[in-house]
Amino acid sequence: MASSSSSTLVTLVVILCCWYGGCQAQTEVSAVYVFGDSLADVGNNNHLGLSLLKADFPHNGVDFPGHKATGRFSNGKNSADFLAEKLGRPTSPAYLSIPSSSNNTDEFLGGVNFASGGGGVLDSTNKDQCISFNKQIDYYSSVYAALVQQLGSAQTQAHLSNSVFALVIGSNDILNYVKSSSANKLKNPPQQFVDSLISSLRGQLKRIYNLGARKFVFIGTGPIGCCPAQRHQNKTRECSVEANYLSVQYNKGASSLLQEMSEELSDMSYSYFDTYTALLEYINNPDAYGFVEVKAACCGLGDLNAKIACLPISSYCSNRKDHIFWDLFHPTEATAERLTSTAFDGSVPYVYPMNIRQLVAM
Numbered sequence: 001m002a003s004s005s006s007s008t009l010v011t012l013v014v015i016l017c018c019w020y021g022g023c024q025a026q027t028e029v030s031a032v033y034v035f036g037d038s039l040a041d042v043g044n045n046n047h048l049g050l051s052l053l054k055a056d057f058p059h060n061g062v063d064f065p066g067h068k069a070t071g072r073f074s075n076g077k078n079s080a081d082f083l084a085e086k087l088g089r090p091t092s093p094a095y096l097s098i099p100s101s102s103n104n105t106d107e108f109l110g111g112v113n114f115a116s117g118g119g120g121v122l123d124s125t126n127k128d129q130c131i132s133f134n135k136q137i138d139y140y141s142s143v144y145a146a147l148v149q150q151l152g153s154a155q156t157q158a159h160l161s162n163s164v165f166a167l168v169i170g171s172n173d174i175l176n177y178v179k180s181s182s183a184n185k186l187k188n189p190p191q192q193f194v195d196s197l198i199s200s201l202r203g204q205l206k207r208i209y210n211l212g213a214r215k216f217v218f219i220g221t222g223p224i225g226c227c228p229a230q231r232h233q234n235k236t237r238e239c240s241v242e243a244n245y246l247s248v249q250y251n252k253g254a255s256s257l258l259q260e261m262s263e264e265l266s267d268m269s270y271s272y273f274d275t276y277t278a279l280l281e282y283i284n285n286p287d288a289y290g291f292v293e294v295k296a297a298c299c300g301l302g303d304l305n306a307k308i309a310c311l312p313i314s315s316y317c318s319n320r321k322d323h324i325f326w327d328l329f330h331p332t333e334a335t336a337e338r339l340t341s342t343a344f345d346g347s348v349p350y351v352y353p354m355n356i357r358q359l360v361a362m
């Protein structure tokens with residue numbers, strides 16, 4: 001039977017992988033540095049007094065250890081937590097939660113998370129409500145300078161070369177474009193807009209590389225048009241074609257950019273995770289992945305629980321493990337865990353040219 005020969009093949013591949021070290025506990029990474037938006041924010045926005053883009057109130061955190069809201073836009077842990085767990089490390093703390101003192105070297109050596117809800121590739125995205133990607137890199141630059149001052153360049157570079165730099169950015173730029181006026185879209189057509197994002201991203205990734213990063217984990221944008229907030233705007237509750245198209249184009253640009261960079265910079269490696277394909281697969285075949293509700297948010301009010309966000313006055317579902325979406329924009333803990341596992345151990349078409357386990361073993 002075909003199934004027995006394919007399982008023989010799987011066994012063979014597994015044995016070969018183990019033989020070459022792929023199944024061994026990977027070499028330990030020195031630290032995890034995280035950049036991005038609300039998909040990876042572990043509390044930076046709690047420190048932004050004026051921002052409305054916060055998640056430091058119930059029902060966020062209902063499944064987090066201690067059942068408390070921490071600033072994560074989730075019922076529980078997010079991708080930054082699961083990535084750290086997979087790497088056998090504690091979750092890197094939010095940069096703004098680290099007390100400023102004359103010597104933060106120990107904290108900085110342990111890894112730092114700069115991600116901020118609402119953050120985008122463009123400075124104009126949710127301006128004054130979040131830490132833009134550029135500002136996150138500014139903060140990282142000061143971390144880098146502190147490390148070099150304390151440890152010297154060579155030791156700092158050795159540490160950073162063995163660290164993982166995880167990035168999840170772009171969704172907010174796309175969401176803002178989708179809701180912008182048709183006059184703006186005429187002036188700045190979709191592909192021109194995406195090209196401008198990729199052009200900014202090029203400079204940003206290059207800058208992080210120039211500050212010592214060598215192992216990049218890039219988490220592509222998901223099927224943004226399928227989040228409850230977007231479906232809610234469609235009479236038949238279908239996914240927004242416009243938002244999904246922009247996400248696909250952005251991801252194409254980002255993955256080509258990474259490939260170009262790794263060809264140009266021989267000591268740079270990366271793992272690109274195609275969130276779009278993976279999450280759409282869960283949405284289209286929920287049974288196969290243990291999901292039941294793929295359209296409505298768990299927490300919120302109104303149609304699809306997407307008319308009103310997840311606020312203390314909102315209701316939330318009891319079956320959180322079988323919902324793809326926690327609130328009108330964000331995945332549940334269950335979704336984040338499944339996505340991170342696939343990024344860590346999966347293969348094409350979900351993750352390439354290598355998965356995260358292979359990246360850290362390099």
Ligand SMILES: *[C@@H]1O[C@H](CO)[C@@H](O)[C@H](O)[C@H]1NC(C)=O
Nearest residue numbers: 102103104105106109150151
């Ligand atoms: C700062 O911390 C690092 C790491 O613990 C240590 O090696 C260094 O001596 C400290 N420097 C100062 C000025 O305290």
Ligand SMILES: *[C@@H]1O[C@H](CO)[C@@H](O)[C@H](O)[C@H]1NC(C)=O
Nearest residue numbers: 233234235236238239240241
């Ligand atoms: C809803 O989405 C479908 C599929 O993208 C589209 O054909 C339809 O025009 C949309 N309806 C509205 C009211 O936007």
